[in-house]
Amino acid sequence: MRIMLHPLLTDPRNVALLKLLLGNPRMSISELARQLGVSAPTVRERLARLQERGVIRRFVADLDPQALGLPVTVFVRIRPMAGKLSKIIELAQTLPQVSECHRITGEDCFILKAHLAGLDRLDELIDQFLAYGQTTTSIVQSSPVHARGVPLPQGRVR
Amino acid sequence: MRIMLHPLLTDPRNVALLKLLLGNPRMSISELARQLGVSAPTVRERLARLQERGVIRRFVADLDPQALGLPVTVFVRIRPMAGKLSKIIELAQTLPQVSECHRITGEDCFILKAHLAGLDRLDELIDQFLAYGQTTTSIVQSSPVHARGVPLPQGRVR
């Protein structure tokens, strides 16, 4: 059993709905209905089910960090000291600069993404984690692929 | 000049609007208007301006990779061979599995995030990049901080 797709996504009409919604997440239900050639209540029901079942996790307003005065993005990898693992998780969850934190395999146990007002705010971030482990920091210079979504079943590479 | 905030965000009413919108990006304009104590057309105009000026980049439907049959998330760091830098960018942009790719400082030049149907699809991904450089792969085991947004000026750590 290689492919474990959500049952709702075996219906191509749901996939088509998601494709439209990815293109424009604020498209109205009636507009979606028109483009799909079905009635609005139908679209409404399918959408509701996709959300209930967790295929659509949530809708997000993507703000520009630079406009918010946070032009510097960094990745920090952290190798915890013995017994400090949960401290790092706590800290990452507490700091608003941290927008993502993942537990990963490999020599480092965590990787996190953070947004800063300037490079001179980096030490402030790092210092807090240094209490619990070693850190390796990478500053983002540019983003050739910029947080595009997960691919839909249709055009997916096998 | 440390803080370089977007001019629109010096108006606290815009910040309040964004805060509501972050809480629920599909909140209707009239609902926003009610909660802010202004008229609907006003909210509509402010929202339009925030989008025009790029403070709000876009609205995103966040799909669950697992539901799409892509339960494995990996980070791959790549250290390019001489002259292969642009090849790596091209490849990252071409592969639908790759949802993010950043140029970074440090020993590796790139870090990318990818979503896979299974661990047995990892070699397929890595092999393509190995043509242009060395790779270091980390598999995501869990996500203590799960892609929350960038913090607004209000509650921000200085």
Next chain:
DNA sequence: TATGAAACACACTGAGT
């Protein structure tokens, strides 16, 4: 810029197929 009123479009419900 903000507003109120009016025209229009949309969301949602319930009954019927």
Next chain:
DNA sequence: ACTCAGTGTGTTTCATA
């Protein structure tokens, strides 16, 4: 599971301040 039709709400434009 879809559609149709009805009701109430939301959106959008415009004239005005």
